Amino acid sequence: MMSTEAELVEAQRLAHIGSWHWDAKSDVTIGSDELLRIFGLDPASRHLPAYREQRGRWYPVEDWKRLKAAMQSTMQTGVSYELELQAFRNGIPIWITARGAAVCNSKGQVVGLRGTVQDITDRKLAELALAERNTQLELASKTARVGSLAIDFHAGLVKLSPGCAAILGLPGSTVEMSTADVNKLVHPEDLAPLELRRDQALLKQQREFVAQFRIRRADDGEVRWIEARSLIFYDQVGRPTQLIGVRIDFTDRKLAADMLAERNLQLELAGKVGRVGSYAYDVSAQKLRVSEGYVALHGLPEGTTETSLSEWRARVHPEDLGRVESVHDQAVADKKREYSVEYRIVRSDGEMRWTERRCLISYDDDERPHRVVGVSIDITERKQVEKQRDTLNAELDHRVKNVLATVGAIIFHTQNANATIDDFVASVDRRIKSLASTHELLSQARWHGVSLLEIIRLEFSPYTAGKTDITGPSITLRPEAAQAMAMVLHELATNAAKYGALSNHTGRVSVRWFWLPNGVPQQRLAIEWQEADGPPVSAPSTSGYGTSIIRELLSYELGGTADLSFVPSGVQCRLEIPAEWVSSDDDAGHRTQTSLH
Numbered sequence: 001m002m003s004t005e006a007e008l009v010e011a012q013r014l015a016h017i018g019s020w021h022w023d024a025k026s027d028v029t030i031g032s033d034e035l036l037r038i039f040g041l042d043p044a045s046r047h048l049p050a051y052r053e054q055r056g057r058w059y060p061v062e063d064w065k066r067l068k069a070a071m072q073s074t075m076q077t078g079v080s081y082e083l084e085l086q087a088f089r090n091g092i093p094i095w096i097t098a099r100g101a102a103v104c105n106s107k108g109q110v111v112g113l114r115g116t117v118q119d120i121t122d123r124k125l126a127e128l129a130l131a132e133r134n135t136q137l138e139l140a141s142k143t144a145r146v147g148s149l150a151i152d153f154h155a156g157l158v159k160l161s162p163g164c165a166a167i168l169g170l171p172g173s174t175v176e177m178s179t180a181d182v183n184k185l186v187h188p189e190d191l192a193p194l195e196l197r198r199d200q201a202l203l204k205q206q207r208e209f210v211a212q213f214r215i216r217r218a219d220d221g222e223v224r225w226i227e228a229r230s231l232i233f234y235d236q237v238g239r240p241t242q243l244i245g246v247r248i249d250f251t252d253r254k255l256a257a258d259m260l261a262e263r264n265l266q267l268e269l270a271g272k273v274g275r276v277g278s279y280a281y282d283v284s285a286q287k288l289r290v291s292e293g294y295v296a297l298h299g300l301p302e303g304t305t306e307t308s309l310s311e312w313r314a315r316v317h318p319e320d321l322g323r324v325e326s327v328h329d330q331a332v333a334d335k336k337r338e339y340s341v342e343y344r345i346v347r348s349d350g351e352m353r354w355t356e357r358r359c360l361i362s363y364d365d366d367e368r369p370h371r372v373v374g375v376s377i378d379i380t381e382r383k384q385v386e387k388q389r390d391t392l393n394a395e396l397d398h399r400v401k402n403v404l405a406t407v408g409a410i411i412f413h414t415q416n417a418n419a420t421i422d423d424f425v426a427s428v429d430r431r432i433k434s435l436a437s438t439h440e441l442l443s444q445a446r447w448h449g450v451s452l453l454e455i456i457r458l459e460f461s462p463y464t465a466g467k468t469d470i471t472g473p474s475i476t477l478r479p480e481a482a483q484a485m486a487m488v489l490h491e492l493a494t495n496a497a498k499y500g501a502l503s504n505h506t507g508r509v510s511v512r513w514f515w516l517p518n519g520v521p522q523q524r525l526a527i528e529w530q531e532a533d534g535p536p537v538s539a540p541s542t543s544g545y546g547t548s549i550i551r552e553l554l555s556y557e558l559g560g561t562a563d564l565s566f567v568p569s570g571v572q573c574r575l576e577i578p579a580e581w582v583s584s585d586d587d588a589g590h591r592t593q594t595s596l597h
Contacts, residue, residue, distance in 0.1 A: 013037075016119035020048065021103070023112045024075075038119045040090040059087050071100060075110050078102045084120070095124035151179060151243040158182050167226070167249045169217030187214035187223065202240050207232060209245075225254040281309070281372040288312060297355065297378050299347030317344035317352065324357075332369050337361060342379065354383040441482070449583040450482040451475065452527075456511055459486065459493045463502045472513035475525065481581035484557040485527075491546040492529055492573060500534045500571050507534030507570075516576070524576050531570030539566040 012018060018035025022028070033043035039058055041048075048054075059067060063085040070081035080101040087096050100115030147164025151157070156179050165174040168185055186194060190213040201209045209230045214223050230245030277294025281287070286309040295304045298315060316324060320343035331339040340358040347353060359374025437458050441450045452475040460468050477485060493502070501507030513527040531537075540547065547564070550573065554560035560577035 018117050019115070020117070021112065021114045025111065035117055038089065038094075038096065038117055039087070057088065059085060063087070067098060070098075071113060074100055074102050074113060078104070078110060080115075084124075094119060094121040096120060146249070147247050149245060149247060153240045153242065156180070164247050167224070167247055168215065169219035169222070185215045185218060187216060190214050202232065205232075205234055205238055209243075212250075224249050225251040276378070277376045279374060279376065281374075283368075283370050283372065286310075294376055297353070297376055298345060299349050299351070301348075315345045315347070317346055320344050331361065335363065335367060353378055354380045437486075439483075447479050449476040449478050452477055452485070452513060455482060455486050456489060459489045460509075463493065463497050467508040469508070469510045470512070471510075472527075473515070475513065476583040478581050478583055481558055481577060484553050485575075485577075488550050488553055488562070488575065491549045492571070495546060496531055496534070496571065500537060501531035502534070504534060508532050515579075523579050525579060525582060527575040529571070529573040529575070531572070534570055536568050537566050537571055538568070 012032055012034040016034065016038065018032045018038050020029055020031040020035055029048040031048045035048075036043045054064065058064075066083060067085060070083055073079065074081050080099065082097065082099045085096055085098055087094050097118040097120050098115065099118075100113050102110045103112040103114050105111050147167045148161040149164050150159045152159075157176055158179055159176050160168070160170070160174055162172055165172060168182075170177075183191060183195075194211055194213050197211060198209060209228070209232060211228045213226055213228070215226050216223055227248040227250050228245060229248070230243050232240055233242045233244075235241050277297045278291045279294050280289045282289075288307050288309070290300070290305060290307055294300075295302065300307065313321060324341050324343045327339060327341045338358070338360045340356060342354065342356045345353055345355055356377045356379045357374055358377070359372050361369050362371040362373070364370045441454055441458065452472065453470065455477070456470055496502040496507075496509055501509050508531075510530045510532070511527065513525060516524045516526050550564050551562050554562050554575060554577060558577045558581050560575065560581075562576075563574040565572045
């Protein structure tokens with residue numbers, strides 16, 4: 001059997017505890033094998049260095065001073081000591097627990113010391129690592145805004161971690177407070193619903209409890225969003241005893257999520273209003289995931305999120321389907337990443353709309369398309385504008401050609417009808433100015449037509465010598481009729497100013513117009529021109545360009561008639577045009593009487 005001493009040595013080795021004895025009279029210290037091993041010495045030597053030699057060799061200076069003071073105190077008072085010290089083993093730092101007690105003789109006098117040294121390096125390093133990890137956890141909790149707490153339901157107290165205190169805006173030294181004070185930090189609008197949910201969880205003896213609510217921080221009053229995750233413990237009769245949980249500040253995530261939801265809502269609304277929709281097409285499944293804007297654009301039932309390729313093909317206008325698919329197939333064949341195409345669709349309500357499709361194609365490792373993501377844009381209004389623009393351009397081109405042809409005819413016939421260059425220039429100038437003035441009236445009316453009264457006033461405006469009476473209903477002539485009528489009236493007014501009633505101070509011109517009562521209401525419009533009190537009139541020996549315009553233009557352009565008479569008392573002219581050259585919005589019952597002096 002192992003001797004008692006051998007058992008003691010083995011026990012010391014296993015426990016990493018070494019013993020020692022110091023004799024004050026001889027100043028000799030004897031240590032056990034384990035003590036020597038703790039300090040890195042050879043166990044064969046039972047004698048330890050003198051205490052003065054241990055400073056700096058076995059202990060740092062400060063720890064040596066602490067140990068020496070403790071030993072002196074024990075020598076003086078007889079009271080034992082226990083210290084945790086840092087030491088060295090062959091120059092490597094270690095941690096020990098040093099214990100010592102006084103050794104007394106029969107007379108009670110202290111004659112030495114004895115004690116133990118325990119190697120606690122492993123435990124101390126573990127404690128330091130744990131403390132370091134706790135510090136790291138605390139720092140991480142503060143940075144990540146995560147904290148822990150424990151609620152004692154019986155005492156009504158809450159124990160807080162530093163991270164939890166930081167989240168609540170409390171001083172870092174706050175480690176405990178009442179549940180009532182904690183509840184005061186919950187946002188007033190969230191407190192009652194939170195307590196109701198928690199009470200229901202306790203009533204049902206739920207093990208876990210998760211909730212989200214707002215708080216007002218204690219230091220600055222800032223509102224923050226908190227997620228609470230808790231475990232609840234109950235006693236044998238089902239009463240809650242303790243709650244342990246974490247509090248997570250997820251304000252930034254909440255705000256980001258709210259902002260994202262708001263942006264998605266704005267995008268959805270913009271898609272609906274602007275008729276812009278997005279889609280994602282899975283080639284293998286032949287399914288399209290569609291947005292609200294896409295649904296609105298194509299007239300699909302509200303709430304639709306998916307549609308098939310065959311349903312999409314059915315909505316494409318039959319005349320455009322082949323072209324659209326050909327564009328897509330060519331893009332795939334060329335391995336293009338993106339393409340766009342314009343085409344018509346027929347909505348579920350039968351309405352036809354123009355759309356522009358812009359998309360991105362994703363290919364797999366075998367360069368086969370597997371996904372298409374894109375947008376559909378309603379371009380119907382743009383297409384209508386383009387069509388209207390093309391129509392206007394064509395109409396403008398036609399009008400310009402007509403004007404140029406008319407100007408050319410005026411120049412040609414005026415040249416043949418006038419003997420001198422001065423007369424030619426003056427006649428051409430008057431006729432082109434009259435034509436330009438009529439075009440200006442038509443432009444102001446957006447080429448919808450011009451009032452007959454405005455045309456007559458325009459042609460009489462240069463002449464103020466005679467008295468002019470104008471009478472007739474409100475009549476609006478169509479653009480073609482307005483141009484022709486203006487040219488005829490211009491020639492009548494010019495002739496009256498040169499040779500007739502407008503050439504002296506006594507002459508007068510009467511112009512009146514009316515609908516002919518021939519059994520068909522408003523079938524033909526008649527205009528009568530009558531000159532009086534001017535110089536005697538005689539018929540011209542030859543028919544000039546002006547006379548030809550008066551007699552022939554209405555017949556040629558409008559299918560009307562003109563009866564021109566040169567009687568001695570004054571020129572008379574009766575003009576008639578079919579009712580089709582009068583705009584449909586005229587008021588035949590409204591009459592206009594005007595006198596120009």
